[in-house]
Amino acid sequence: MQSRTPAAGRPGRPRSAAADAAILAATRAALVELGWSKLTLGDVATRAGVAKTTLYRRWSGKNELVVDAVAELFDELRLPDRGSLAADIEGVVLQFAAILARPEARSGLMAVVAESTRDEALRERIRESIVERQKRLVIEGRARAQARGELPQEADSTDAARTADLIFDVVAGAVVHRTLVSAEPADETWVRDFTRVLLTGLAARG
Amino acid sequence: MQSRTPAAGRPGRPRSAAADAAILAATRAALVELGWSKLTLGDVATRAGVAKTTLYRRWSGKNELVVDAVAELFDELRLPDRGSLAADIEGVVLQFAAILARPEARSGLMAVVAESTRDEALRERIRESIVERQKRLVIEGRARAQARGELPQEADSTDAARTADLIFDVVAGAVVHRTLVSAEPADETWVRDFTRVLLTGLAARG
DNA sequence: GCCATTACGCTACGGGTCGTAGCGAAAGCC
DNA sequence: GGCTTTCGCTACGACCCGTAGCGTAATGGC
Numbered sequence: 225m226q227s228r229t230p231a232a233g234r235p236g237r238p239r240s241a242a243a244d245a246a247i248l249a250a251t252r253a254a255l256v257e258l259g260w261s262k263l264t265l266g267d268v269a270t271r272a273g274v275a276k277t278t279l280y281r282r283w284s285g286k287n288e289l290v291v292d293a294v295a296e297l298f299d300e301l302r303l304p305d306r307g308s309l310a311a312d313i314e315g316v317v318l319q320f321a322a323i324l325a326r327p328e329a330r331s332g333l334m335a336v337v338a339e340s341t342r343d344e345a346l347r348e349r350i351r352e353s354i355v356e357r358q359k360r361l362v363i364e365g366r367a368r369a370q371a372r373g374e375l376p377q378e379a380d381s382t383d384a385a386r387t388a389d390l391i392f393d394v395v396a397g398a399v400v401h402r403t404l405v406s407a408e409p410a411d412e413t414w415v416r417d418f419t420r421v422l423l424t425g426l427a428a429r430g
Numbered sequence: 431m432q433s434r435t436p437a438a439g440r441p442g443r444p445r446s447a448a449a450d451a452a453i454l455a456a457t458r459a460a461l462v463e464l465g466w467s468k469l470t471l472g473d474v475a476t477r478a479g480v481a482k483t484t485l486y487r488r489w490s491g492k493n494e495l496v497v498d499a500v501a502e503l504f505d506e507l508r509l510p511d512r513g514s515l516a517a518d519i520e521g522v523v524l525q526f527a528a529i530l531a532r533p534e535a536r537s538g539l540m541a542v543v544a545e546s547t548r549d550e551a552l553r554e555r556i557r558e559s560i561v562e563r564q565k566r567l568v569i570e571g572r573a574r575a576q577a578r579g580e581l582p583q584e585a586d587s588t589d590a591a592r593t594a595d596l597i598f599d600v601v602a603g604a605v606v607h608r609t610l611v612s613a614e615p616a617d618e619t620w621v622r623d624f625t626r627v628l629l630t631g632l633a634a635r636g
Numbered sequence: 637g638c639c640a641t642t643a644c645g646c647t648a649c650g651g652g653t654c655g656t657a658g659c660g661a662a663a664g665c666c
Numbered sequence: 667g668g669c670t671t672t673c674g675c676t677a678c679g680a681c682c683c684g685t686a687g688c689g690t691a692a693t694g695g696c
Binding site for chain 4 (some may be wrong): 234235236238264266267276277280284337
């Protein structure tokens with residue numbers, strides 16, 4: 225999670241784990257109050273009750289710090305077992321929407337994605353800490369649906385991986401766009417419409 | 431397009447239209463070279479060959495300037511008439527992906543969206559200049575498909591508007607997520623898979 | 637218990653950007 | 667020509683950055 229795992233059996237005074245938690249919490253609080261652009265590391269350090277130099281010893285900059293602070297928010301996602309693929313998708317999408325409704329996620333997530341377009345290492349960090357970490361939901365949901373007979377088995381494993389990536393882009397992208405760009409809530413009504421389109425397509429409507 | 435239309439029949443020296451174009455072009459060039467966070471208004475002014483004060487007279491800050499600079503990029507989108515809904519969608523999605531592949535769009539767009547989560551006026555500016563402006567593509571494409579009999583008529587006009595919003599969120603969101611977060615190209619293969627899911631749904635596969 | 641080693645809090649610093657103010661000159665409209 | 671507004675330029679205080687240096691605190695090894 226940290227910028228560099230301080231290793232185990234090193235001599236000297238160990239890094240305070242409490243400081244880590246305080247810094248990440250202070251970062252989220254600052255994101256809520258100030259947003260990305262007005263967030264300063266000096267302010268975060270003051271909020272966390274640590275010195276600015278302590279913060280710089282653990283994270284190389286604002287980007288890396290915010291990625292870690294935001295990544296923690298998505299770990300609470302759970303794939304519910306509601307008996308059908310449609311209901312399972314609706315459940316997890318609603319959870320995702322609830323996280324994106326929180327201001328610390330809204331302002332932080334998009335900002336680091338924007339920065340990552342010019343920083344390969346940062347993008348990889350985002351992929352590992354957030355995206356790849358949550359792709360488990362798609363894999364597990366599809367396996368469960370295939371066991372139920374709701375989805376066909378993928379013959380080729382390459383095809384299967386490609387489909388999983390596609391679904392993840394569609395689901396995450398649609399919810400993010402709805403929430404952040406259109407600025408409308410991804411509520412039950414919207415999620416039901418979205419799930420129907422995803423499962424049965426546009427032509428099957430009416 | 432500008433921060434404030436300088437009105438028509440005002441006395442005094444009129445604002446230079448050439449300066450506007452030079453500033454917006456310089457902004458895009460700076461986005462390519464520096465990205466969002468390292469872009470400074472002083473640097474943009476120097477690139478454009480104007481004084482920093484001139485820039486501040488027209489735009490209230492970095493956010494508004496970049497919105498205008500990026501919005502121009504999306505005006506080149508055209509809805510092709512390829513004879514079928516699937517082919518039309520593939521065509522416009524590929525155009526959209528091509529724009530998002532350009533670095534000035536990548537770093538600029540996501541950054542202003544991130545800032546807009548804490549700035550209501552900025553979000554409205556984005557909606558007007560970019561989102562609502564391009565939603566014409568969805569409206570026109572659906573009307574054409576309904577005329578062809580590929581999509582059912584919407585009984586309720588409220589339903590129709592809701593569906594248009596949904597489609598826009600799904601299409602734009604998926605392409606953005608694929609391009610910027612997953613960092614994979616939205617090429618012909620991906621667009622074909624995506625269009626099939628959008629039109630016929632997941633269950634119809636295999 | 638002593639020592640080497642690392643983390644910590646604090647202060648201070650040069651460098652850069654911000655956004656604004658003030659000035660004289662230029663460019664339009666009456 | 668006279669009025670009005672824009673333009674380029676310079677200068678300014680304020681803020682934040684990222685780092686260096688120092689004395690102190692907390693470990694593990696001996």
